[in-house]
Amino acid sequence: xxRTAEDAMQRKSSDDADREVEDADKAVRSSLSVIPTDSFLxxxxxxxxxxxxxxxxxxxxxxxxxxxxxPLEGWIALRRNxxxxxxxxxxxxxTQRRVVSEFAALVDSDFTEEAAMNLMxxxxxxxxxxxxxxxxxxxxxxxxxxxxxxxxxxxxxxPGIEYDERPWRR
Numbered sequence: 001x002x003r004t005a006e007d008a009m010q011r012k013s014s015d016d017a018d019r020e021v022e023d024a025d026k027a028v029r030s031s032l033s034v035i036p037t038d039s040f041l042x043x044x045x046x047x048x049x050x051x052x053x054x055x056x057x058x059x060x061x062x063x064x065x066x067x068x069x070x071p072l073e074g075w076i077a078l079r080r081n082x083x084x085x086x087x088x089x090x091x092x093x094x095t096q097r098r099v100v101s102e103f104a105a106l107v108d109s110d111f112t113e114e115a116a117m118n119l120m121x122x123x124x125x126x127x128x129x130x131x132x133x134x135x136x137x138x139x140x141x142x143x144x145x146x147x148x149x150x151x152x153x154x155x156x157x158x159p160g161i162e163y164d165e166r167p168w169r170r
Contacts, residue, residue, distance in 0.1 A: 039070025104133040135159040
């Protein structure tokens with residue numbers, strides 16, 4: 001439903017797009033009234049409200065509720081981590097820790113491509129904090145992340161991984 005609303009905002013007239021986003025908002029709110037513990041729905045509510053009205057600090061509580069309802073849901077984390085990193089500085093310390101832990105869990109779960117994109121595109125200003133969180137992640141997963149970053153010319157020190165300047169050694 002959010003994808004439909006986002007597509008409508010790009011392809012349709014502003015009235016049609018507004019109607020699509022409003023319909024998505026109603027659908028998410030209706031679903032939350034039935035299943036208030038669904039972390040995906042809370043993430044969608046945050047996303048719909050942001051698409052509809054722009055960023056509003058009052059809506060951060062929806063994102064926080066998504067973390068509270070489902071802190072370790074991998075498929076939700078793929079989108080949520082990206083969304084949360086875009087507003088990282090305005091999140092509470094508690095939620096920031098959750099976002100950082102979620103990033104580490106993405107790496108540990110071998111979502112290497114997604115973690116690398118999150119780090120390079122929107123998490124760059126938080127890179128030290130994100131990388132430090134990788135200390136407890138499986139060594140093979142950390143190496144995969146380093147190789148993925150290196151493929152894009154990004155050379156970062158990842159905890160527990162010795163960086164070798166010689167490309168033929170990787």
